[in-house]
Amino acid sequence: MRIGIISDTHGLLRPEALAALQGCERIIHAGDIGKPQVLDALRALAPLEVIRGNVDSGDWAAAIPEHLDLQIGGLRIYVTHDVKTIGIDPIAEQVDVVIAGHSHQPKIEQVNGVLYLNPGSAGRRRFTLPISLALLDIEDGQPRAQLVTLG
Secondary structure, three states: OEEEEEOOOOOOOOHHHHHHHOOOOEEEEOOOOOOHHHHHHHHOOOOEEEOOOOOOOOHHHOOOOOEEEEEEOOEEEEEEOOHHHOOOOOOOOOOOEEEEOOOOOOEEEEEOOEEEEEOOEOOOOOOOOOEEEEEEEEEOOEEEEEEEEOO
C-alpha cells in the first residue's frame, strides 16, 4: 500500500505534487492546508485524511480535527501538525508512525522504534528549504518512507 503524505500547502497545490501523488491508495495532509480547494483536488486522487494546521481557520476548517489516530495496513499512524505539541507518548501508545508538518523541513527519522515523518512543505518556498512531499509504503506491516523533492 502506498500513502501520499503532504503538508504545508498554504493554498498552493502544485501540479508536480499532484503528479507525485498519482497512484497512491490514500493521501494524508498534515495541516496548513490554506484553502478548501486543495482538499477537493486531493480527494479527486484518493481517499483523504486531513488535519488542521495553525493557518487553517474559517468555516471551511472548523470541522477538521487537529490530530488523527489511524490504523492503516496493520500500523498505528498518528498525525499532528507540530511534533513539538504532539500531546501523546508515541512509545507508550504503541504508535508505529508519527506524521507531522509545520517546520517545512523534510525529515525521516527512526527513534525508539517509531518512524517520524515530516514531508516538508509542498506549498510556497520558505527560506532555502526544499519543496517536497513524502510517500509511505506499507508492506507486510512494515513502513518505508521516502521524500520526493518537487520542482
